[in-house]
Amino acid sequence: MSYIFMGILTVTLLITALVLKDKYEFTKTIGALSWIALSLYFIVEFIVIRASTASYNFLKQPMSDLGVTICGIDTYELAAYEICSPAHLAMNWTFTLTGIAVFTGAIFLHRFWPDNMKTKTATVLLVIFGISYSISGIFPADINFLVHTFASLPGMFVQIPALIIIGRAIKSTMPKLSKWTYFCLVLNLLSLLFIFLQPVFPELPGGLIQRVLYGSVWLWMIVTGIVLLNKSVQRK
Template sequence: MSYILMGILTVSMFIAALALKDKCEVTKIIGALSWITLSLYFIVELLVIRASTVPYNFLKQPMSDLGVTICGIDTYELAAYEICSPAHLTMNWTFTLTGIAVFTGAIFLHKFWSDNKKTKTATVLLVIFGVSYSFSGIFPADINFLVHTFASLPGMFVQIPALIIIGWAIRSTMPKLSKWTYFCLMLNLLSLLFIFLQLVFPELPGGLIQRALYASIWLWMVVTGVMLLNKSIKRK
């Protein structure tokens, strides 16, 4: 029932965000706050890790392991080790809400970028990034590994062209934020490179690399959210 509610909430919030995006100025503040709340993710993850009843190695194990709903070995494909995460429901709700925060912020903050086809494309890509992340909570790896995996794949790539477009669009109006965008983009690309290097060097810390991939984007969103929130408040 909880996973059905996650799905309903994700769809409802997506529809609501689309319906409200051009209705009032307060949506800019809501969007900025949505991205700022992403800073809470790793606090929740730390608590879930501490609740694990078997050793969890955040350097090597993927984040998805914390959302696995059963205990044991081979709980899903590629997991030939023991997993037991009693707080899996908390983790899966966190995955879902994180995705909602991402796409809500993307939709509501679009007004800050120059309004053209390219920036609209960037917004769509960030929305896909958010929805992709929500799906990882709605469909835990042990419940539906294929949906969990393939729904999560866009979240590894779509943010790259989105940040390139946004960074270029605001280079003259918000030069500091533009530079910050490209800095976080470089971190993200470096993380993605190391993910591919795992195929050649399996001893690389896959769990840490995966976290770096997402953290580089969340870091961009949190700082961007703070800067745009300050900008919105000053206009008032």
């Protein structure tokens, strides 16, 4: 029942954000706070890891393992090791709410970017990034591995063109934020490269690399949210 509610909440808030995006000035503040709230993710993850009754390797294991709803070995494809995460519901809610925070911020903060087709495309890509992450919480790996996996794939790539577009769009109006965007983009690209190298170099810390892949985007969003919130306050 909780997972059905997660899905309903995700769809409802996506539609609400799209309806309200240009109607009220306060949505900019909500958007900025949504991105800033992403900083809470790793606090929750740390608590969930501590609650795990099976050994969990932060460096090696994927984040999805923390959302697996059953205990045992071979709980899903590719997991030939023991997993037991009693706080899996909290983790899956965190996955879902993280995605909601991402697409809410993307929609409500669009007005800070130059209004053209390229930045609209970037916003759509970031919305897809958020939806992709929410789905990983709505469909844990052990409940539906295919949906969990294939829905997560866009979240590995769509942020790249989005950050390039936004970095270019704000180069003259917000040069420091533009440089920050490119810095986070480089981190993201490097982590994606290392993910592709994992089959060749299995000793690479896959769990850490995955966290850098997503964390580099969240870090960009957190700092960007702070900067844009400050701009919004100054304009009042």
